[in-house]
Amino acid sequence: MCGITGLFDTRSMRLPERERLHRMNESQQHRGPDEGDLHIEPGVGFGHRRLSVIDIATGQQPIFNEDKSVALVFNGEVYNYLELMDELRGHGYVFRTKSDSEAIVRAWEHWGEDCVHHLRGMFAFMVHDRRRDCLFMARDRLGVKPLHYAVTDDGWLLFGSELKSLVAHGGLRQDIDPRAVEAYFALGYVPDPWTIYRQAHKLAPGHRLLVKRGQPLGEPQRYWDVRFTLDAKLDEQEAAEELRRRLTESVKLRLKAEVPLGAFLSGGVDSSAVVATMAQLDGQPVNTCSIGFDDPKFNETEFAQMVADRYRTRHRVETVGSDDFGLVDMLAHLYDEPYADSSAIPTYRVCELARKHVTVALSGDGGDESLGGYRRYRMHMMEERMRSAFPLALRKGVFGPLARLYPKADWAPRVFRAKTTFQAIARNSVEAYFNTMGLVRDPLRQQLFSDGFRRELQGWHASEVFHQHARRAGTDDPLALIQYLDMHTYLPGDINTKVDRASMAHSLEVREPLMDHELVEWVATLPSDLKLRGQEGKYLFKKALEPMLPHDVLYRPKMGFAVPLARWLRGPLREQARQALQHGALAQTGWFNPGTVARLLDQHERGAMDHAQPLWVLLMFDAFLRNAGLGTTTARIAA
Incomplete structure (x- = not known):
């Protein structure tokens, strides 16, 4: 696990400036505290910060082939590297190390761009091939590891694990993309392939990009996508047995390490399944860790303890105070662009705890998207049945006006929020799910933005992100469609971003067995009623785990x-939020309607309405502006 960065001259063979490359590399020192190195030659420079996990003695990067015509920097883990090495030895290649990074070098030499099809794991890497005079970059299929890139005005291609490494170069224009702002306020993160800056991009999951010197930068190519065929011919018992077998294989692959290894144990189904599987594979007690909260409404530690007791893990728990909100500015620094998932705070804390005892931790991330676990899936399917009963024109004519007339009731359980339900029924499936995922929903988002900012958007709406993905989904199954949307938006943009930045802030490697692409591909062949049956999400997964986990954990x-955002913003964060949102960097941009901001603050503080989510989104945007140094003058919008 590492941080990678570098430059490539797209026009000629200029020699990169060592000082610039050094700054870029050191900006990511937290991702790899063990070692750091630079490689510079005419036309290209690579930087690497290393967290030593596999082949500690000889796994340094950048890594080269024999004549140094091919160089690689790589972040992640390729779990099938030993099998890959054996296959490549059969083609005549000789290996000098036992590292997965050298396996990628040889795979590039043998298969070129198609090397990505042979890699199983989480990865972001760059290959420079001097003989072909090109640069090649690729990102893993589900976007576990990040990769950012940009072309400066003078023709340098910059790349890095984190956006801060591109900013550290000094040549990146920090003009803010208004579409990224609209998407952030809708979703709480900036989705791939955008970044908050117009000039920079994220390489999207499952994509690769070949850059040839002297030629225009092309569009990244998609090399992988999940297909929900739903055509598996297995009965329930056979499917459960196969799911257990594949989970075991995926976990086993992720136990290779030369450093202490453990797991997160939240007390939820997914992390508990991973821990139970680890315990059955290893005769030694598993190192597990949990974060507890002093507010019982948010505390799951009793369920984590059930699993820890059953498998006799070395379990460690730390309790986080319910007023642990002092990380606002730290989060802005870690994420480099606006990011509003408040669970980043406990995620940061659990990574901090884990790193005290292990260098690698397995997590249960990805299970909800693939196996059908989110509560919103159940609600969407209930709404979908109502949408299918009436034509769209009738739904818009009847339920649209009802949604406008019905009072907002964010305080109530969602099933009783008729306004939200009426809004969903009046929309098509994609727009309804976009609304479900919204943090600042229409029409509030439009009221929040100033007239000037809305003109900059030129009519662009963040729902287009979902529509673009939906057009490629290749399924008309309503559950499969929203799972596909989550796998291309929420999973890489929110979940994977959160875990990567929080873990690497503590130099901790996190591995996700439930995001193994072969497991995900197989689960996508299962009929939807094995994932969501009635009101039971993860139906098959829970059935498969019944011999392994307590009933109270599963059900x-x-x-x-x-x-507790709402309480924070009415209590200890009240004055900080009001000062920031009415007088801070956000207020200076001119992009927001001060009257709407004041109304949200007043209504929330009085308890008349719960505006915790939009206020948190605004607060984190203000923190981003300050961290980026855009708070003293009006931030620049890229036209």
Whole structure:
């Protein structure tokens, strides 16, 4: 696990400036505290910060072939590297190390761009091939590891694990993309392939990009996508047995390490399944860790303890105070662009705890998207049945006006929020799910933005992100469609971003067995009623795990990793939020309607309405502006 960065001259063979490359590399020192190195030659420079996990003695980067015509920097883990090495030895290649990074070098030499099809794991890497005079970059299929890139005005291609490494170069224009702002306020993160800056991009999951010197930068190519065929011919018992077998294989692949290894144990189904599988594979007690909260409404530690007791893990728990909100500015620094998932706070804390005892931790991330675990899936399917009963024109004519007339009731359980339900029924499936995922929904988002900012958007709406993905989904199954949307938006943009930045802030490697692409591909062949049956999400997964986990862990209501935002913003964060949103960097941009901001603050503080989510989104945007140094003058919008 590492941080990678570098430059490539797209026009000629200029020699990169060592000082610039050094700054870029050191900006990511937290991702790899063990070693750091630079490589510079005419036309290209690579930087690497290393967290030593596999082949500690000889796994340094950048890594080269024999004549140094091919160089690689790589972040992640390729779990099938030993099998890959054996295959490549059969083609005549000789290996000098036992590292997965050298396996990628040889795979590039043998298969070229198609090397990505042979890699199983989480990865972001760059290859420079001097003989072909090109640069090649690729990102893993589900976007576990990040990769950012940009072309400066003078023709340098910059790349890095984190956006801060591109900023550290000094040549990146920090003009803010208004579409990224609209998407952030809708979703709480900036989705791939955008970044908050117009000039920079994220390489999207499952994509690769070949850059040839002297030629225009082309569009990244998609090399992988999940297909929900739903055509598996297995009965329930056979499917459960196969799911257990594939989970075991995926976990086993991720136990290779030369450093202490453990797992997160939240008390939820997914992390508990991973821990139970680890315990059955290893005769030694598993190192597990949990974060507890002093507010019982958010505390799951009793369920984590059930699993820890059953498998006799070395379990460690730390309790986080319910007023642990002092990380606002730290989060802005870690994420480099606006990011509003408040569960980043406990995620940061659990990574901090884990790193005290292990260097690698397995997590249960990805299970909800693939196996059908989110509560919103159940609600969407209930709404979908109503949408299918009436034509769209009738739904818009009847339920649209009802949604406008019905009072907002964010305080109530969602099933009783008729306004939200009426809004969903009046929309098509994609727009309804976009609305479900919204943090600042229409029409509030439009009221929040100033007239000038809305003109900059030129009519662009963040729902287009979902529509673009939906057009490629290749399924008309309503559950499969929203799972596909989550795998291309929420999973890489929110979940994977959160875990990567929080873990690497503590130099901790996190591995996700439930995001193994072969497992995900197989689960996508299962009929939807094996994932969501009635009101039971993860139906087959829970059935498969019944011999392994307590009933109370499997079938209790899903809690999530939440924090008490509403209380914070009425209490200890009240004055800080008001000062920031009415007088801070955000207020200076001119992009927001001060009257709407004041109304949200007043209504929330009086308890008349719960505006915690939009206020948190605004607060984190203000923190981003300050961290980026854009708070003293009006931030620049890229036209």
